[in-house]
Amino acid sequence: MKPSPKQIQKLRNELVSKQNPMHSTAEIKSWYKKIVKQSNVKIRIIPLKKCKNWKLNKNGKISHISGSFYKVEGVRILKSFNREINKGWDQPMFTEPGFDGGILGLLKKKINNTPHYLVNAKFEPGNYNFIQLSPTVQATFSNIKKAHGGRNVKFLELFKSPIKNECKIIFKQWVSEEGGRLRNKRNLGIVLEHFGSNKINIEFDYKWLTLKQIKELILENAIINPHLRTLVSFI
Numbered sequence: 001m002k003p004s005p006k007q008i009q010k011l012r013n014e015l016v017s018k019q020n021p022m023h024s025t026a027e028i029k030s031w032y033k034k035i036v037k038q039s040n041v042k043i044r045i046i047p048l049k050k051c052k053n054w055k056l057n058k059n060g061k062i063s064h065i066s067g068s069f070y071k072v073e074g075v076r077i078l079k080s081f082n083r084e085i086n087k088g089w090d091q092p093m094f095t096e097p098g099f100d101g102g103i104l105g106l107l108k109k110k111i112n113n114t115p116h117y118l119v120n121a122k123f124e125p126g127n128y129n130f131i132q133l134s135p136t137v138q139a140t141f142s143n144i145k146k147a148h149g150g151r152n153v154k155f156l157e158l159f160k161s162p163i164k165n166e167c168k169i170i171f172k173q174w175v176s177e178e179g180g181r182l183r184n185k186r187n188l189g190i191v192l193e194h195f196g197s198n199k200i201n202i203e204f205d206y207k208w209l210t211l212k213q214i215k216e217l218i219l220e221n222a223i224i225n226p227h228l229r230t231l232v233s234f235i
Contacts, residue, residue, distance in 0.1 A: 020112040022208045025216055031207060032133065032223060035121045041130045068147035069140075070096045075183070093183045096141060101174065101186040103144065105137035105159040106231045108170065108193040109200065109208070116208035118155075118200070119228060132225035133217065136206075154203075159190050166196025171234050189231055211235070 023031070048056060053065045063071035073095060077088045107118040122134035139153045146152070158165045170191040177185035194200065202208075209217075214232055217223045224232075 019114045019210050019212060021114060021210045021213060022111050022116060025213050028207060028209060028213060028217070029220075029223075032121060032131075035205060036129050036131050039123060039130055041123065041125075043125050043130075066147060067097060068142045068145070070094050070142075073183075093181060094185070095183040096185050100141050100144075101188055102140040103137055103156070103159055103190065104135050104175065104187045104227050104231055105155070105190045105192065106228070106235075107136040107155065107158060107167075107200075108191060111208055114210060116210055117214060118202065118206055119209055119214070120154075121205045121207075122225070124225075127225070128222040133209075133214075133223055133228055134225045135228050135231055138225075138227055158192060158194070162192050165194075166198065167192040167194050171231075173234070175230060187227070189234065191231060191235055 048054065048062065054062060055065060056062050059073075061071050061073045071094075072092050074090060075093050076090050079088055080086055109116055109118070118136040119133045120136060120138070121131050122138060123131050136155050137153060137159055139156060142148065143153055144156065158167055162169055170193055172188070172190050175187050175189040177187065179185075211232070214224065214228070218229060218232070
């Protein structure tokens with residue numbers, strides 16, 4: 001489902017119309033820096049044999065003993081007609097089990113008569129600064145199925161049952177991931193607008209931003225993550 005011409009024009013107007021943001025861009029930057037500073041993350045490289053519940057099987061594939069999450073396997077490209085090496089090459093690739101894909105969800109709500117979007121300051125070990133602003137929901141298939149045994153994905157129910165949760169779909173489309181390293185990986189990109197009167201309670205690692213503010217922060221170094229950039233490009 002793609003935005004209608006009327007919706008597209010409405011979204012464009014968000015960038016030029018007078019707005020009353022819930023937080024100033026300076027306040028958003030200060031909040032982000034505070035979260036990065038408080039994260040206190042420490043990461044170190046360890047041998048594969050010390051990775052709990054991960055194994056290297058006899059076919060040379062690295063996978064989790066549960067069969068969930070992803071596996072790393074070697075592929076051989078025999079020919080390439082439009083790449084730097086036309087005779088082919090070998091490389092590792094990440095493959096996610098199953099074909100259901102993940103969910104990238106961005107929630108929109110009018111606050112102070114101004115459209116806002118709910119973003120999450122999300123930690124990922126490979127991120128520059130460890131924490132970047134992500135969509136409201138950024139969940140792999142394994143996250144959704146709780147293969148890690150952890151908590152439920154916050155706000156996931158809104159995107160699984162929009163009408164029940166007083167939301168309407170603005171955009172819904174399968175989005176392919178970067179195919180140079182990820183094999184057959186896709187996510188379902190969804191943008192919802194919450195039209196209900198119920199208050200949406202958020203924790204410290206979430207903030208409501210206007211579309212204009214997100215666009216401004218895209219110009220900053222490594223604050224907006226690639227998934228949020230992708231969803232914003234559709235609206």
